Amino acid sequence: MATRHLHVVRHGAANTFGELTDVGRQQSKLVADRLAGLPIDAIWHSPLSRAARSAEIIGEYLPNAxxxxxxxxxxxxxxxxxxxxxxxxxxxxxxxxAEAAAGTRLANALIDRFARPADTETHEVLVTHAYQVAWLVRDALGAPLARWLGLSCGNTALTAIEYYSGAAPTVLLYNDMGHLPPDLRWTGFGPGVRP
Structure with missing residues (x-):
């Protein structure tokens, strides 16, 4: 049975202009190093510069993708x-x-394109944003639509979801920051006590 492996990454930390900071670049290198041992077929990214630049950095570590x-x-x-x-x-x-309807159309397009099994075994990296990570996790779990609220993830946190033919998706990892040293974790979240 062919499995589609999605390795979903929120972009690195960015400034108010949407450009990666030094921290964001370092985070992107660290998640890239973590992904480098996997047989990645493609790296997909959002059109926004913070995600595009994170994907470029990841691509430097995965030259065949x-x-x-x-x-x-x-x-x-x-x-x-x-x-x-x-x-x-x-x-x-x-x-x-109108804005809500546009968001629904984009959310449906995201699920239609990426949240389904593939014909062949594939490993893809998606470099995107917190809400899209939450939406993919909510969908994989079959949770109610409003459940995406509160599913936050940190910058370059890794989420892994597998899609199989004839079976429900499996969420293997969510918001995993194990590749980041403590001082680079939890960026992208508001203030608060973190484990």
Missing amino acids: PVREAAELIDHVPHVPDDIPPAWAGFFDGYDP
Whole structure:
């Protein structure tokens, strides 16, 4: 049975202009080193510069894997719940029905393109954004649509999902930062106590 292995990575830490910082570049090199031992067939990235640059760095460590843009990986809000949880009310202020519908279309395109089995054994790296990682995990687990809320991940944290023909997907890793030293972990999260 052919398996599609998705190695999903949030981009490295970026500044307010969306460009990788020195920390983000270092994080990207460390996740690349972790992925270098795998038989990676392709590296896909969001069109946004922070993800594209992270993918370029990863590609330097995986020279046999082509680095390509995938519009489906762009940063967006994948789902606006009808009944917004009170803790998230401020987050969704200003989202109108057209924006919500556009987010739904992008989320569906992401799932249609990447969250399915392949005809042959494949290992792909997706360099994307926190919401897209959350959406892929939510989908793989068959969780309710609103469950993507609160599934945050750190910069260059690794999530691994496998897709098989005739079986439910398997989430092997989520938000794994084992390749990062303690001082480079938990970037991309708000302040708080972390394990």
